[in-house]
Amino acid sequence: MQTTATLVATDETDRLIAADKVVGTSVYNLRSEHLGSIYSLMVDKISGQVAYAVMSFGGFLGIGESYHPLPWRVLKYDLRMGGYVVDLDRRRLEGAPSYSASSLPDWSDREYGHRIDDYYGVPPYGI
Amino acid sequence: MQTTATLVATDETDRLIAADKVVGTSVYNLRSEHLGSIYSLMVDKISGQVAYAVMSFGGFLGIGESYHPLPWRVLKYDLRMGGYVVDLDRRRLEGAPSYSASSLPDWSDREYGHRIDDYYGVPPYGI
Numbered sequence: 001m002q003t004t005a006t007l008v009a010t011d012e013t014d015r016l017i018a019a020d021k022v023v024g025t026s027v028y029n030l031r032s033e034h035l036g037s038i039y040s041l042m043v044d045k046i047s048g049q050v051a052y053a054v055m056s057f058g059g060f061l062g063i064g065e066s067y068h069p070l071p072w073r074v075l076k077y078d079l080r081m082g083g084y085v086v087d088l089d090r091r092r093l094e095g096a097p098s099y100s101a102s103s104l105p106d107w108s109d110r111e112y113g114h115r116i117d118d119y120y121g122v123p124p125y126g127i
Numbered sequence: 128m129q130t131t132a133t134l135v136a137t138d139e140t141d142r143l144i145a146a147d148k149v150v151g152t153s154v155y156n157l158r159s160e161h162l163g164s165i166y167s168l169m170v171d172k173i174s175g176q177v178a179y180a181v182m183s184f185g186g187f188l189g190i191g192e193s194y195h196p197l198p199w200r201v202l203k204y205d206l207r208m209g210g211y212v213v214d215l216d217r218r219r220l221e222g223a224p225s226y227s228a229s230s231l232p233d234w235s236d237r238e239y240g241h242r243i244d245d246y247y248g249v250p251p252y253g254i
Contacts (some may be wrong), residue, residue, distance in 0.1 A: 015172055018167045019147075019169075019170050019222065020146070020147065022170060041145065043144045043145070043177060044143060047176075048177035048180075048200075049176055050170060050177070051143055052201065053175075073175075114142070
């Protein structure tokens, strides 16, 4: 019984995390290659659901960095890796919707989100 | 038709927000009294659902401030107010589960979350 309770508690520990701590978490692909890290979370104000996690990729100290919004549902948290794992090789990542610090996307354009969802083959968010 | 499209676009604009922008958003009660502001979001790592929003309350420049975790579902975003509205008078807020910077809660204790849910009369999170 004690063992079960401990396992449950551990699961809970790993379950809730402050949003500002998600930022900076590493993202890997299925080959355990480091792809980037979480830069920000786009949250649905009404439902409280994280719709997109924006991954930063490449660059050095923010220079030359690109930002890839990923639908939350393509990210799987991997307790063993201590980060998110996504089924995405580098080549596919390079062709994915992305932006730079000097070309921020217009999140108010619903087509923008839909292009992201399309690319990753998930149902359009918010429909 | 154009009007409808514009309304939809506006709705979308107001729908997604970066998590770090939610932080700092004002929280009001039904009488439009300012109760506090969002200090942090506790996110479910697996589902991406915001489980609790921690509201900071009182104090000055962080001194004497108290932190009240609120179940996300008790917060309603009010476009007119430009903030969250919660059905909670000050007295009820003062009796609610809270902590100070020197007594951080143990989020790994599932009972902690359940006490919050209980207080606000919402179903226990994560069950």
